[in-house]
Amino acid sequence: MIERLNPSSKDISIAVKDLDFSYGSSPVLKNIQLDIPENGVTSFIGPSGCGKSTLLRCINRMNDEIPSARITRGDIEIGGVNIYDSSVDVVKLRRDVGMVFQKSNPFPRSIYENVAYGLRLRGERDKAVLDQSVEQALHSAALWDEVKDRLQESALGLSGGQQQRLCIARAIAVKPRVVLMDEPCSALDPIATAKVEELIWDLKHAYTFVIVTHNMQQASRVSDKTAFFYMGEVIEFSDTSRMFSNPRFRKTEEYITGRFG
Amino acid sequence: MFNPENLIRKGLPKGHFKDLVVRFVLAGLTYVVVLIAALLFAKIIMDGAPVLFKAKAPFVDFEFLTAKNETLHVFDDAQGNRHQLPASRYNDYLAKYEGAPIFNEQTYSYSGGGIAGPIVGTALLTIGSMVLALFFGVAAAIYLSEYAKQSPFIHAIRLAILNLAGIPSIVFGLFGFSVFVLAVPVITPTPSDRSLLTIPLHINHYVMSFQGWNSSLMAGCATLACMILPVIITASEESLRAVPQGFRDASLAMGATRWQTIRKCVLPFSLPGILTSSLLAITRVAGETAPIMFTAAVAAKDDLPWQGLKSPFDILSSQVQALPYHIYTLAARIPSSEYTRRAQYGSVFVFLLLVASLSVGSMILRAKLRSKLKW
Numbered sequence: 001m002i003e004r005l006n007p008s009s010k011d012i013s014i015a016v017k018d019l020d021f022s023y024g025s026s027p028v029l030k031n032i033q034l035d036i037p038e039n040g041v042t043s044f045i046g047p048s049g050c051g052k053s054t055l056l057r058c059i060n061r062m063n064d065e066i067p068s069a070r071i072t073r074g075d076i077e078i079g080g081v082n083i084y085d086s087s088v089d090v091v092k093l094r095r096d097v098g099m100v101f102q103k104s105n106p107f108p109r110s111i112y113e114n115v116a117y118g119l120r121l122r123g124e125r126d127k128a129v130l131d132q133s134v135e136q137a138l139h140s141a142a143l144w145d146e147v148k149d150r151l152q153e154s155a156l157g158l159s160g161g162q163q164q165r166l167c168i169a170r171a172i173a174v175k176p177r178v179v180l181m182d183e184p185c186s187a188l189d190p191i192a193t194a195k196v197e198e199l200i201w202d203l204k205h206a207y208t209f210v211i212v213t214h215n216m217q218q219a220s221r222v223s224d225k226t227a228f229f230y231m232g233e234v235i236e237f238s239d240t241s242r243m244f245s246n247p248r249f250r251k252t253e254e255y256i257t258g259r260f261g
Numbered sequence: 262m263f264n265p266e267n268l269i270r271k272g273l274p275k276g277h278f279k280d281l282v283v284r285f286v287l288a289g290l291t292y293v294v295v296l297i298a299a300l301l302f303a304k305i306i307m308d309g310a311p312v313l314f315k316a317k318a319p320f321v322d323f324e325f326l327t328a329k330n331e332t333l334h335v336f337d338d339a340q341g342n343r344h345q346l347p348a349s350r351y352n353d354y355l356a357k358y359e360g361a362p363i364f365n366e367q368t369y370s371y372s373g374g375g376i377a378g379p380i381v382g383t384a385l386l387t388i389g390s391m392v393l394a395l396f397f398g399v400a401a402a403i404y405l406s407e408y409a410k411q412s413p414f415i416h417a418i419r420l421a422i423l424n425l426a427g428i429p430s431i432v433f434g435l436f437g438f439s440v441f442v443l444a445v446p447v448i449t450p451t452p453s454d455r456s457l458l459t460i461p462l463h464i465n466h467y468v469m470s471f472q473g474w475n476s477s478l479m480a481g482c483a484t485l486a487c488m489i490l491p492v493i494i495t496a497s498e499e500s501l502r503a504v505p506q507g508f509r510d511a512s513l514a515m516g517a518t519r520w521q522t523i524r525k526c527v528l529p530f531s532l533p534g535i536l537t538s539s540l541l542a543i544t545r546v547a548g549e550t551a552p553i554m555f556t557a558a559v560a561a562k563d564d565l566p567w568q569g570l571k572s573p574f575d576i577l578s579s580q581v582q583a584l585p586y587h588i589y590t591l592a593a594r595i596p597s598s599e600y601t602r603r604a605q606y607g608s609v610f611v612f613l614l615l616v617a618s619l620s621v622g623s624m625i626l627r628a629k630l631r632s633k634l635k636w
Contacts, residue, residue, distance in 0.1 A: 105507030
């Protein structure tokens with residue numbers, strides 16, 4: 001699918017280059033440098049208001065929807081293509097870079113229609129193709145066994161954890177290459193959280209995951225690399241195992257050990 | 262006798278007594294309002310219901326609902342029997358008993374026959390204006406809440422729309438008269454003498470002539486639509502904003518365009534709210550007299566709305582009778598007597614019934630849709 005971004009490359013690593021970002025006149029991100037590898041899980045950690053969600057929303061240009069938001073310097077490349085280039089169609093970009101939100105937001109329609117939504121957007125009308133894609137996406141999100149007998153029932157009848165996994169199924173049904181997750185488990189209980197984490201673990205060979213989380217244990221459990229944000233800057237970006245065992249900076253250590261944040 | 266001191270002696274604290282007084286005053290005022298409404302309804306129902314409902318099967322006087330409005334002729338025949346006949350049947354009577362003497366003949370305008378003309382006229386005006394108002398209103402609401410950036414200019418527009426809601430309906434009537442009746446452009450080969458401006462189109466002598474639509478159903482619908490637009494826009498905007506932002510985010514993040522998102526994830530979930538709020542607006546449109554008296558309504562019409570038309574579209578450019586205006590005519594333009602009461606109270610009763618059923622219908626619909634659509 002990334003062919004839409006760069007026909008010559010299968011590379012889906014994300015490179016954030018010298019990025020400055022502000023809402024109106026107040027700067028939110030300062031000089032962000034990140035090389036997020038493909039097919040892995042990268043987590044963003046940091047105290048509230050440090051800009052990690054903002055950066056996440058920059059990666060699929062959801063910040064375009066906010067009138068005062070703008071990038072003042074630098075750019076983001078996915079597979080070598082500058083996604084803020086005027087030739088990039090934001091609609092196509094978002095098909096490659098899916099997003100799961102903090103608050104699960106299934107549409108008040110049937111489970112089936114929720115998952116089929118993105119495919120229908122692209123004009124897919126073949127019932128067999130839709131059925132197969134819906135089943136596959138639900139399998140991937142580890143939800144199929146729980147909902148296979150009630151696909152036509154309202155998605156709002158599902159539990160909170162199931163709703164969030166449904167949103168993940170909905171996001172991956174359109175076969176993106178990158179999945180951005182903004183605190184996907186913050187509203188879920190530990191069992192539902194474990195299921196979502198397991199799902200990320202199972203899918204990471206096929207997708208590039210970027211996860212914003214407030215849960216230090218979660219970052220250490222699921223991610224390969226971790227970026228620590230503080231006051232709009234990336235303080236430390238390294239392998240998760242290394243950051244949690246041997247942080248390079250004192251600020252990182254203080255945050256990880258819960259001394260602030 | 263009620264002595265407030267007794268209460269105090271019984272040991273009620275002073276504050277308690279004050280509280281009781283306030284309570285009685287407030288309750289009394291509330292019941293005055295209820296009393297006024299009850300008297301109003303009782304009078305109309307007592308005098309109006311017998312016109313429409315009959316003791317014998319089929320229990321409803323369908324003729325009153327389906328016959329056209331005519332002049333009522335009241336007269337005595339040679340045997341001393343009193344007859345009350347609408348004009349058409351009066352003529353039949355004269356033809357049948359040719360030369361028979363008639364005594365004490367009196368005529369009462371608008372009091373004979375039924376009120377089919379006003380009922381259908383009001384229905385057409387309501388439907389037409391709602392279609393127009395919904396089209397423009399929902400479009401404006403979508404633009405304001407989904408597309409427009411929240412700039413001072415947009416705030417000014419919102420304020421203007423709210424102000425529009427406070428304008429008296431007679432002003433809308435005069436506005437409609439000066440714009441839709443006298444000034445809007447029509448395309449015609451034969452412009453009227455009082456056309457404000459004609460622009461030749463160079464197609465078979467057709468010109469665009471700014472001469473207005475005359476007093477017509479079209480002009481009435483447009484005027485009523487203008488009057489109801491602010492209500493529709495405000496209600497639609499509220500319904501649109503009630504749709505959680507999460508739906509929009511989810512849809513956009515999956516690569517939907519803005520319009521796809523609005524069409525599939527916002528409008529379907531806000532449409533029930535828009536429609537039920539609009540149903541309440543209908544009762545206002547159906548009840549207004551002032552906006553239509555210069556733009557669409559006539560007191561008397563020989564044909565029913567659908568009669569005497571060359572094509573179905575002619576109905577748009579013809580004048581219609583309307584229930585509120587008909588009631589005004591019956592009340593203010595003709596001397597009241599025992600023979601006019603049937604038409605007067607019957608019309609008011611039917612009108613009340615129509616508006617009440619619309620209100621109740623919209624309330625039921627709203628409750629049903631609300632319970633069905635939750636997130």
